[in-house]
Amino acid sequence: MVSCNWEPIGKVLITMNVIWRNSVSCLRIKKVPHRYQSGNHPMVPLGSRILTDPAKVFEHNMWDHMQWSEEEEAAAGKKVEENSAVRVLLEEQVKYENEASKYWNTFYKIHKNKFFKDRNWLLREFPEIIPVDQKTEQKLQELSWDHAKTSAADGFSRRHCPTMPEENNHKKSCGSSRSQSKVGSHFSNLESKENRKGPLKTELFPGSNATFRILEVGCGAGNSVFPILNTLQNVPESFLYCCDFASRAVELVKLHSSYRAAQCCAFVHDICDEGLPYPFPDGILDVILLVFVLSSIHPDRMQGVVNRLSNLLKPGGVLLFRDYGRYDKTQLRFKRGHCLSENFYVRGDGTRVYFFTKGEVHNMFCKAGLDEKQNLVDRRLQVNRKKQVKMHRVWVQGKFQKPLHLTQKTSKLGFSLLSHG
Numbered sequence: 001m002v003s004c005n006w007e008p009i010g011k012v013l014i015t016m017n018v019i020w021r022n023s024v025s026c027l028r029i030k031k032v033p034h035r036y037q038s039g040n041h042p043m044v045p046l047g048s049r050i051l052t053d054p055a056k057v058f059e060h061n062m063w064d065h066m067q068w069s070e071e072e073e074a075a076a077g078k079k080v081e082e083n084s085a086v087r088v089l090l091e092e093q094v095k096y097e098n099e100a101s102k103y104w105n106t107f108y109k110i111h112k113n114k115f116f117k118d119r120n121w122l123l124r125e126f127p128e129i130i131p132v133d134q135k136t137e138q139k140l141q142e143l144s145w146d147h148a149k150t151s152a153a154d155g156f157s158r159r160h161c162p163t164m165p166e167e168n169n170h171k172k173s174c175g176s177s178r179s180q181s182k183v184g185s186h187f188s189n190l191e192s193k194e195n196r197k198g199p200l201k202t203e204l205f206p207g208s209n210a211t212f213r214i215l216e217v218g219c220g221a222g223n224s225v226f227p228i229l230n231t232l233q234n235v236p237e238s239f240l241y242c243c244d245f246a247s248r249a250v251e252l253v254k255l256h257s258s259y260r261a262a263q264c265c266a267f268v269h270d271i272c273d274e275g276l277p278y279p280f281p282d283g284i285l286d287v288i289l290l291v292f293v294l295s296s297i298h299p300d301r302m303q304g305v306v307n308r309l310s311n312l313l314k315p316g317g318v319l320l321f322r323d324y325g326r327y328d329k330t331q332l333r334f335k336r337g338h339c340l341s342e343n344f345y346v347r348g349d350g351t352r353v354y355f356f357t358k359g360e361v362h363n364m365f366c367k368a369g370l371d372e373k374q375n376l377v378d379r380r381l382q383v384n385r386k387k388q389v390k391m392h393r394v395w396v397q398g399k400f401q402k403p404l405h406l407t408q409k410t411s412k413l414g415f416s417l418l419s420h421g
């Protein structure tokens with residue numbers, strides 16, 4: 001029996017792993033902040049109108065970054081305790097769950113596209129919606145792989161390792177060119193297999209020729225769709241998908257004068273139905289927009305929804321989230337008898353709403369395998385100057401990125417082989 005010395009291969013794998021991590025790190029530094037992180041935000045995100053003089057509170061309709069006193073926090077908690085003391089009967093809760101689409105269809109039949117204002121603030125808070133220069137991005141993606149292979153080949157042919165930071169404090173080591181060739185074939189096979197089984201196949205689907213793809217979940221009558229389309233009209237390589245489980249809402253989007261089928265696909269879809277296919281493959285989306293949608297879903301089904309959406313993102317893709325926060329004035333205004341479960345309520349029209357904490361949001365998206373890039377509570381003071389009324393608004397906003405799996409797979413392959421030594 002011929003024995004195999006795994007030590008040279010192990011050293012090669014360690015160095016290849018370091019090269020990969022260094023290459024992807026460079027890619028992240030150059031690309032990620034422009035789309036996935038909040039580096040393009042103003043110095044004070046979420047607005048900069050700060051109330052410094054209480055006497056001037058009625059000079060504007062909204063004040064940003066409001067700090068709650070302990071008394072205000074306690075008073076809000078007491079109101080929630082009172083309005084949730086009486087729960088909706090279980091039979092009624094089942095009806096609201098089973099007939100959710102009916103209630104939203106009725107909502108859009110009554111209000112059409114007049115109820116919500118266009119979300120022109122989206123691009124300010126979520127600049128990730130705007131694609132970076134596609135040629136630059138493609139060049140960086142090509143370099144991430146080519147640089148790793150070239151650096152490895154050059155380094156090993158000269159029988160020394162390149163100087164670079166090492167993420168896991170591995171010692172620098174060298175291997176023979178023969179060993180490197182064998183390892184290189186492992187990575188080559190891995191890459192080719194990924195391409196063969198990957199989502200971007202030759203079959204055509206809406207937006208198959210696009211290089212930048214966005215999905216808005218729960219698009220309603222298009223209050224986010226059309227501000228986004230207006231921004232992307234000069235970016236022909238981009239494509240916007242939008243869905244809602246209320247067929248009436250999707251109909252309103254398609255009938256809008258600004259709807260362009262060449263750059264947008266609106267479709268009816270129930271995101272709670274995990275077996276229901278999307279009109280595009282998994283793993284192709286650059287951005288998913290989930291704004292004031294998850295709160296309308298039963299808490300027991302939220303994690304499944306987030307897990308499914310995570311599968312739609314490409315490695316490096318980002319999910320943008322904004323929704324109601326705990327103790328928002330909407331929650332405090334509910335009367336007794338409207339509470340379905342803890343922090344989950346039904347409105348008079350049969351639609352439902354949940355109020356999140358920052359911790360709940362973190363746990364959900366991280367359990368789905370996404371990395372947290374932003375997660376904050378947006379507290380504002382809304383003012384009705386005519387009635388001289390002040391209302392506390394609370395929202396949670398977050399950005400969650402899908403990891404770059406190629407780095408992870410490379411690492412796993414290297415250390416898997418090392419374990420045999």
